[in-house]
Amino acid sequence: SLSLSLSLSLSSQAFLDLDGVHADHALELLYDLDIRKEYDTLFHRYEVLQEFEDYRITYALIKFPPGVWNRDIVQANAKRSRDGEHIILYKNAEHPDQPVTSANVRAATIFSGSIIRPQANDSESCTLTVFLQTDVKGWIPARIINYMTGKSPGPWRDSFLAYYRKKYPKSD
DSSP: OOOOOOOOEEEEEEEEEETTOOHHHHHHHHHOHHHHHHHOOSOSEEEEEEEOSSOEEEEEEEOOOTTSOOEEEEEEEEEEEETTEEEEEEEEOOOTTSOOOTTSEEOEEEEEEEEEEEETTEEEEEEEEEEEEEEOOSOOOHHHHHHHHHTTTHHHHHHHHHHHHHHSOOOO
């Protein structure tokens, strides 16, 4: 008997200069899921399942076009801050409130995170470094992978900045 398992691991990184965005505000917009849902359209559903003292467990659902199974993911994520710099780390997790079901394909976070640093020449601006390595499990057509990864990080950055400017308008 032959068993065939297809799995695709996606890795990417991005370096985004967020001019006029203070590092503390960038952390808030990235880590607060109620805020993030306002501008980040990648996730159809994104929620905190459980909070602990120094980390939390989250659930996310990503909808794909017809013909491709939707993906969901459960992650442990934690944030740390020191000297005006912030780190958010994500790793794969399980939680009884979101067991694996046949409705979606359960992706797995291999290692992902964000680093937020004030820019050296402008403390009111920051640089966001994003890195991710995810096993999306199963098959996804290359054209859809290219489309979804091609949408990021530019449009995501634009959406982030538009929301930021609405939330923190300049008082010139």
